[in-house]
Amino acid sequence: MLNAMMKTKIFAWVDRRTGLEGIIKSQLTESMVPKNVNWMWVFGGIAMMVLVLQIISGIFLAMYYKPSAMLTTGGFSVAFDSVERIMRDVNFGWLIRYIHAVGASMFFLVVYIHMGRGMYYGSYKEPRELIWIVGVVILLIMQGAAFFGYLLPWGQMSFWGATVITNLFGAIPVLGDLIGQLLMGGFSVGDPTLNRFFSLHYLFPLLLVAIVGGHIHALHTVHSNNPDGIDIDFNDKKNVVSFHPYITMKDAFAVALFLILYAYIVFFNPQMGGYFIEVDNYVPANNLQTPAHIAPVWYLTPWYTILRSFEVKLVGIAAMGASLAILFLLPFLDRSKVRSARYRPMYQGMVIMFFIDVIVLGYCGHSATTETLKLVGQIATAYYFLFFVALLFLPKIEKTRPLPEGV
Amino acid sequence: MTEQTDHSRRNFLYVAAGGLGAVAGGATAIPFLGSMLPAADTLAAATTEFDVSTVVEGQLVVVQWQGKPVFVTHRTPELLAQLDGHDEDLKDPNSEAIDAVHAMWMDTPEKRKTRSIKPEYLIVVASCTHLGCIPLYKPSSGRAEWGDSVPSNWPGGWHCPCHGSFYDLSARVVNGSPAPYNLHVMPYKYTSDTTVVIG
Numbered sequence: 001m002l003n004a005m006m007k008t009k010i011f012a013w014v015d016r017r018t019g020l021e022g023i024i025k026s027q028l029t030e031s032m033v034p035k036n037v038n039w040m041w042v043f044g045g046i047a048m049m050v051l052v053l054q055i056i057s058g059i060f061l062a063m064y065y066k067p068s069a070m071l072t073t074g075g076f077s078v079a080f081d082s083v084e085r086i087m088r089d090v091n092f093g094w095l096i097r098y099i100h101a102v103g104a105s106m107f108f109l110v111v112y113i114h115m116g117r118g119m120y121y122g123s124y125k126e127p128r129e130l131i132w133i134v135g136v137v138i139l140l141i142m143q144g145a146a147f148f149g150y151l152l153p154w155g156q157m158s159f160w161g162a163t164v165i166t167n168l169f170g171a172i173p174v175l176g177d178l179i180g181q182l183l184m185g186g187f188s189v190g191d192p193t194l195n196r197f198f199s200l201h202y203l204f205p206l207l208l209v210a211i212v213g214g215h216i217h218a219l220h221t222v223h224s225n226n227p228d229g230i231d232i233d234f235n236d237k238k239n240v241v242s243f244h245p246y247i248t249m250k251d252a253f254a255v256a257l258f259l260i261l262y263a264y265i266v267f268f269n270p271q272m273g274g275y276f277i278e279v280d281n282y283v284p285a286n287n288l289q290t291p292a293h294i295a296p297v298w299y300l301t302p303w304y305t306i307l308r309s310f311e312v313k314l315v316g317i318a319a320m321g322a323s324l325a326i327l328f329l330l331p332f333l334d335r336s337k338v339r340s341a342r343y344r345p346m347y348q349g350m351v352i353m354f355f356i357d358v359i360v361l362g363y364c365g366h367s368a369t370t371e372t373l374k375l376v377g378q379i380a381t382a383y384y385f386l387f388f389v390a391l392l393f394l395p396k397i398e399k400t401r402p403l404p405e406g407v
Numbered sequence: 408m409t410e411q412t413d414h415s416r417r418n419f420l421y422v423a424a425g426g427l428g429a430v431a432g433g434a435t436a437i438p439f440l441g442s443m444l445p446a447a448d449t450l451a452a453a454t455t456e457f458d459v460s461t462v463v464e465g466q467l468v469v470v471q472w473q474g475k476p477v478f479v480t481h482r483t484p485e486l487l488a489q490l491d492g493h494d495e496d497l498k499d500p501n502s503e504a505i506d507a508v509h510a511m512w513m514d515t516p517e518k519r520k521t522r523s524i525k526p527e528y529l530i531v532v533a534s535c536t537h538l539g540c541i542p543l544y545k546p547s548s549g550r551a552e553w554g555d556s557v558p559s560n561w562p563g564g565w566h567c568p569c570h571g572s573f574y575d576l577s578a579r580v581v582n583g584s585p586a587p588y589n590l591h592v593m594p595y596k597y598t599s600d601t602t603v604v605i606g
Contacts, residue, residue: 160540160569163538163539163540164538164539164540164569166539167537167538167539168538171538181443181444181445182440182443182444184445185443185444185445185446185449186445186449186474187445187449187473187474187475188473188474188475188534188539190474192445192446192449196443287471287474287476288469288470288471288476288533288541289469289541290540290541290542290543290567290568290569291568292543292568293568294540294568294569307570308570308571308585310585311583311584311585312585312587313537313538313585313586313587314587316585368568369570369571370555371555374571
């Protein structure tokens with residue numbers, strides 16, 4: 001179909017003025033992908049689809065949402081009531097809001113799997129360091145967007161989550177007070193905070209689109225990694241398939257499967273037992289009472305545990321910052337020439353432990369603190385950092401398996 | 408006019424023009440960033456008046472001052488007695504670490520212990536000095552009423568649900584808490600026997 005379209009006169013007219021044929025060839029039909037990429041390689045495409053879904057559903061929600069903490073006659077706030085109105089009165093409002101709220105969790109789920117793929121198969125290594133680094137920037141912006149968005153319903157969790165995070169930035173030495181005031185527009189989270197968070201929540205996804213463009217541009221320059229993590233000749237037809245139609249069809253199939261799961265959650269279990277939408281957030285924000293147990297949404301809990309693992313406030317904050325910042329350094333900490341964990345027996349064990357470790361950190365961050373969980377969290381935090389440090393020394397002791405000749 | 412280009416002159420102009428452009432760009436950021444700081448009406452100082460006699464003995468009331476929560480606690484003689492004997496477990500028993508935890512009237516060892524103008528009424532900012540949550544009031548000592556959510560030698564006081572900071576009944580932070588300081592003391596004064604003006 002694409003070929004037939006490219007033969008029409010109107011295409012020729014557009015092509016002469018935009019170079020469209022060259023773009024289609026370089027990005028789709030003549031962009032080559034290793035023929036042995038497995039199903040773990042579909043999550044990038046799914047993530048992009050979820051980003052589009054989030055932007056579209058968000059645009060429609062913004063037509064009804066009102067960012068104001070002003071109290072209403074019912075005793076709630078304008079923002080809280082407008083969300084309830086979307087749920088009860090606006091045509092299909094419930095569906096669009098659930099698509100958006102569930103979409104936030106699904107976006108992180110997909111992106112975390114996507115990152116795990118990159119770590120397991122060594123996709124962050126030379127020459128793909130910048131793809132990884134741009135990817136970490138994407139993760140940080142996603143976390144920012146999710147944090148801003150979470151305040152908008154103006155429920156108890158919204159309010160106290162925002163209070164804790166803005167206080168985190170407020171604890172930065174010297175500039176802390178200024179940053180806290182810039183974020184909150186006052187001395188505590190309030191109406192000015194809600195307004196600016198709505199503005200930033202709209203801005204960040206647009207930044208994401210631009211940066212995802214850079215992520216993909218870098219990918220198309222150096223091409224995809226593969227499960228064996230070996231260098232291949234991309235000009236040799238026996239090694240590769242073209243992105244379109246082979247990978248686009250595979251991705252489309254994966255997207256269809258993914259959407260079945262997504263739709264199941266949206267229609268039958270949108271709150272996901274309090275993991276995707278926290279029950280406490282249906283209680284309107286009250287600045288005079290902290291809920292008995294507050295925890296961020298699941299996708300931020302691993303970092304929350306790292307924060308909680310230290311008794312000195314500044315150290316906790318620094319550790320949490322470092323746990324994200326160290327991701328940027330991953331391509332430079334790991335100097336092994338072998339990419340894929342398939343041929344690195346020690347790395348394979350370490351990286352699988354790392355995935356389990358992050359899940360343990362997440363579990364600890366989601367639960368109320370007890371002595372035992374605090375200790376578990378501290379051990380998990382130690383392993384998190386140890387993993388990255390150990391990568392520096394690993395090539396000296398690890399005996400890698402022989403790499404295959406070709407794919 | 409000569410054929411030759413004066414490179415040093417050209418470089419100077421490049422740097423000068425570029426530098427001025429950068430300065431102008433930076434200056435443009437000032438109004439935008441400035442607009443994000445608290446607006447004039449938010450800054451306008453506000454005071455809160457409160458009648459402490461409305462607080463039942465042993466109970467706690469949270470009032471609002473400049474958008475921030477403030478604890479007003481009515482401590483019984485028994486609760487005041489619970490302030491003694493654990494100074495070595497406190498990070499800052501005399502409230503000297505920073506200005507915000509200290510007040511001019513804390514001039515005797517007794518006042519530094521009770522942290523209040525009238526011993527029975529403790530009035531402090533209710534935001535945990537760790538990350539701003541409001542701690543839960545757990546006045547009775549020991550674990551009888553609170554289970555293992557508090558340490559075994561619990562003197563009675565506040566427990567922050569967010570990250571597990573502990574404060575005693577004068578809102579002094581207990582060792583091992585992530586919170587660095589005692590709960591802040593804001594300016595307040597009594598205008599009559601029971602009326603207090605906060606701010």
